[in-house]
Amino acid sequence: MVGHAWPMMRDPVRFTGSLSQLGDLVEVRLGPVRALVPCHPELLWRVLTDDRVFDKGGPLFDRVRATIGNGVGSCPYAEHRRQRRLIQPAFHHSRLDRYTEVMAQEAAALASRWRNRQVVDVYPALFGAALRTVLRSLFTTRADDTSVDRMRRSVETLLHQITARMFVPNVLQRLPLPINRRFDRALTDLRRHIDALVADYRHTDDDRGDLLSSLLSARDEDERLTDTEVGDQALTMLVAGSDSVAATVSWALHLLDRHPNVRAALHQEVDTVLGGEPARATDLTRLPHTGRVINEALRLYPPGWLFTRITTEDVDLGGHRLPAGTTVAFCPSAVHLRAEVHDRPNAFDPDRWLPERARHLPRGAFVTFGGGARKCAGQEFGLAESTLLLATLASRWRLRSAPGSDPRPVALSTALRPRRLLLEPTTRPGR
Ligand code: HEM
Numbered sequence: 001m002v003g004h005a006w007p008m009m010r011d012p013v014r015f016t017g018s019l020s021q022l023g024d025l026v027e028v029r030l031g032p033v034r035a036l037v038p039c040h041p042e043l044l045w046r047v048l049t050d051d052r053v054f055d056k057g058g059p060l061f062d063r064v065r066a067t068i069g070n071g072v073g074s075c076p077y078a079e080h081r082r083q084r085r086l087i088q089p090a091f092h093h094s095r096l097d098r099y100t101e102v103m104a105q106e107a108a109a110l111a112s113r114w115r116n117r118q119v120v121d122v123y124p125a126l127f128g129a130a131l132r133t134v135l136r137s138l139f140t141t142r143a144d145d146t147s148v149d150r151m152r153r154s155v156e157t158l159l160h161q162i163t164a165r166m167f168v169p170n171v172l173q174r175l176p177l178p179i180n181r182r183f184d185r186a187l188t189d190l191r192r193h194i195d196a197l198v199a200d201y202r203h204t205d206d207d208r209g210d211l212l213s214s215l216l217s218a219r220d221e222d223e224r225l226t227d228t229e230v231g232d233q234a235l236t237m238l239v240a241g242s243d244s245v246a247a248t249v250s251w252a253l254h255l256l257d258r259h260p261n262v263r264a265a266l267h268q269e270v271d272t273v274l275g276g277e278p279a280r281a282t283d284l285t286r287l288p289h290t291g292r293v294i295n296e297a298l299r300l301y302p303p304g305w306l307f308t309r310i311t312t313e314d315v316d317l318g319g320h321r322l323p324a325g326t327t328v329a330f331c332p333s334a335v336h337l338r339a340e341v342h343d344r345p346n347a348f349d350p351d352r353w354l355p356e357r358a359r360h361l362p363r364g365a366f367v368t369f370g371g372g373a374r375k376c377a378g379q380e381f382g383l384a385e386s387t388l389l390l391a392t393l394a395s396r397w398r399l400r401s402a403p404g405s406d407p408r409p410v411a412l413s414t415a416l417r418p419r420r421l422l423l424e425p426t427t428r429p430g431r
Contacts, residue, residue: 004028009164012305012411017337017345025318028329030166033060035308035327036317039334041341041364043318047309047328048364049372052077056374058310058327060166063173067162067187069228071236072377077312080374086218086225087233090138090211091377096384098209099137100281103385106133107392108278114425119402122253122421126246126389128152133385134241138211139197139234151193151238157186159243163306163411194234198227211237241378244303247417248386252297253399254407254421255348262350265289267428270394276431279391284384287391292350294386298368300348302332303415307370332367341365397425 008015008028019026020039027036038044047054055077065074072083089095110129114120131152161183165173173180197212207213215230256263269289270279279287307330315322322328337345342365343352352358369376376382393399401407405422 004030008306009411011409012416013301013333013337013409016305016331017333019331019334020338025320026334030060030327030329031168033058033327035060035329036320036322037329037331037334038317039338040318041335041362041367043364044330044335044367045364045371046317047330048367048370048374051080051309051373053312053315054309054328055312056309058308058325060308060327061310063166063170064162067158067165068235068239069232071232073236073240073374083233084373084377086215087211087377089214091381093380095209096380097281099133099381100284100384100388102137103133103388104278104280104392106130106136107385107389110389111278111392111396114397116427117424119404119422119424122423123246123250123417124152124156126249127156127243129389130245130385131155131238131242133245134237138237138241140208140210140212147193151190152242154186154190154193155238155242157182158190159239159415162239166308190235190238191231194231194238195227197234198230202227237378240376241381243415243417244378245382245385245389247301247303247415248294248297248382249389249393250418250421251301252293252386252390253393253423254401254418255297255300256293256394257399257401257423259348262293262348266293266390266394267398270391274391274395276395276428278395279388281384281388283391284387287387289350290391290394291383291387292353294383294390295353295366296348296350299336299342299366300346301409301416302336302368303417304368304370305333305411305416306331330367330370335365335367393425396428396431398428399423399425 016037019037024040024043025036025038027034038047056074057076068074070079072080072087075083106129110125128148132148135148161179201212201216207217212230212234215225215233218225256266266289269287273283273286309328309330311322311324311326311328313324335341339345341362364371369379400423402422402424404420406420407418409416410419
C-alpha cells in the first residue's frame with residue numbers, strides 16, 4: 001500500500017540521497033502514486049523553473065492543500081503570480097531590518113533561558129523561538145507565552161502529520177482515531193487563533209507595517225481579500241517559517257558536536273565579532289563562517305526534503321516522455337549528495353561555500369530553497385534568523401550532546417528534523 005513511502009520516511013536522507021546511483025530520473029512509488037525524482041541538477045532546475053508545466057497539484061498534493069489551504073505556497077500556477085505579488089512586499093529588504101531586530105531579541109532570550117549543565121531538548125526550544133519570531137515580525141502580534149506555546153503545539157501536530165497524510169488513503173484520515181482527532185483539533189485551534197488575529201487587525205484598521213497589514217489592505221481587482229484568503233496566507237507563513245529554521249539550527253548544532261575543528265573555528269569567529277554578547281542584526285555580515293556552517297547544514301539536511309509537482313501537459317524531461325498528470329518529486333538530497341555535483345558529498349565541509357569554491361557549482365546543485373518563481377519567499381529571513389540563533393547560542397554556550405540524544409532524521413513533518421537532540425550547555429569561560 002505504501003510503496004517506497006515507508007523506507008523513505010524512515011531514513012529520508014539516505015533513501016533520497018542514494019537515488020542518483022540509479023540514474024538521472026528515478027521512479028519511486030509513494031503510496032498509490034508513482035513519482036519521478038530528478039537526480040540531475042539540470043533536470044531538477046527545469047522542473048523548478050518551468051512552473052506552468054510542472055505545477056503544484058495532483059493526488060498527493062491535494063491532501064496537503066486540504067490542510068493548509070490555498071496560500072502562496074500551495075496554490076496552483078494560475079493563481080500564483082497574483083498571490084506572490086501580494087505577499088512579496090512583506091519580505092522586502094527594507095522590512096528585513098526590522099525583522100532581524102526581532103530575531104536577535106528572540107535568540108538572546110533563548111540563550112539566556114538556558115542554565116549551566118541543564119540538558120536541553122534543542123528542537124522544541126528552537127521551534128518556540130522561531131514561531132515567536134514569525135508572530136512578532138510578520139504579524140506584530142502581542143501574543144502571550146501561553147498562546148504562543150499552544151500555537152507551537154498545534155503547528156507541530158500539523159507538521160508531524162502533513163507529509164504522512166500524503167500517503168494515507170482519505171478514508172483512513174476520516175476515521176475517528178485518536179491520531180486523526182488530534183490533527184483536527186490542532187487545525188481548528190490554529191485557525192481560531194489566526195481568525196482572532198485577523199479580526200483584531202480589521203477592528204483597529206492600523207497599518208502596522210507587517211505582512212498582515214499589507215494583506216488586509218491589498219486590493220485585487222478592487223475587491224478586498226476575504227478573511228479566508230488572508231488566513232490561508234497567515235497559516236502558510238507559520239507553517240513554512242517556523243520548523244524549517246528550528247530544524248536548520250538543530251542540524252547545525254548536531255554537526256558541530258560531531259566536528260570539533262569546525263566548532264572551534266565557529267567559536268573563534270563568534271568571540272572575535274561578538275565578544276561574548278548576543279549577535280545583533282548589524283553583525284550578520286561579519287559572521288561568514290557561521291553563515292557557511294548554516295549553508296552546509298542546509299545541504300546535508302534540507303528541512304524541506306520532499307515536494308511534489310504534477311505535469312499539466314505531455315513533456316520531455318531528459319529524453320523521457322512524461323504524459324500529462326505525471327507526479328514529479330523534488331527531493332534536494334537526490335542532488336545534494338551526488339558525487340558528480342558536490343565533492344565528497346557526505347562530508348561536513350562548510351568551506352565548500354567559500355565564494356571561490358562555490359562559484360563553479362552548476363544551476364540546480366543547491367536547491368534547499370527551491371528555485372524559479374516559486375523559490376522560498378523567506379530565504380533571506382530564514383538564513384538571517386538561523387545565523388543569528390547559532391551565533392548567539394555559540395557566543396554564550398559550549399554545547400555537547402547529552403546521554404539519550406537520538407539525532408536520527410525524522411521526516412514526519414514538512415521539515416526533516418532530529419528525532420531527539422539533547423545538548424548540555426556549559427558556560428564558556430569569561431561569560
Ligand atoms: C531555512 C529555512 C527555510 C527553508 C530551507 C525553506 C525552504 C523552502 C522551499 C524548498 C520552498 C519551495 C517549495 C516548493 O518549491 O515546492 C519554500 C517556499 C516558501 N517558503 Fe520557505 N524555507 C525556509 C524558511 C522560510 C521562512 C522563514 C519563511 C517565511 C517567514 C518561508 C516562506 C516560504 C513561502 C511563503 C514559500 C512559498 C513560495 C511560493 O510558492 O511562491 N520560508 N521554502
